[in-house]
Amino acid sequence: MGRRRKKIIRIPKKRLPKFFSCPKCGKETVRVEIFREQERAVAGCSSCGFQEEFQVKPAQGEVDVYCMLTDRVYSSSKSSSVKTGQAA
Template sequence: MGRRRRKKVQRRPERRIPTVFECPSCGENAVKVEINKAEELATVGCGNCGLTKKVKITKLTETVDAYSEFVDAFYEGEKAVSNERK
């Protein structure tokens, strides 16, 4: 008689930080964040409606952090958020 077979361990897939986000203005998934760590700036912009903003970052800042600052500035009605098409 043999031993009882062990159940295989099922690993959960690791969650990843998204690279494209939803635009607060037009609602499309078209907001991209470009981080320049040398200049300590992140450029957040929508490829659909052209809404852009430059955000100051630190060494620990991720793309999600820059996006959240962009959304907060949009909903506060900050005038630094420009609506220009490239």
């Protein structure tokens, strides 16, 4: 007689998110569309209407475009607070 066979536990693979949090309004409504033929991407928030366009390289994905969006938003807000003399 043999031993009872163990149940195989399958670990689900983690997937990249489809929606990201908006740096302006804070809701999880930013969606990134990449147009590979035109080498551009559009990231837009469906809640507050915020939208930016970026030039992308063939190896970049949605997460990379979202990181560029947050960098652009936070660097512009940081530079505007420096111009007015406020602390960041």
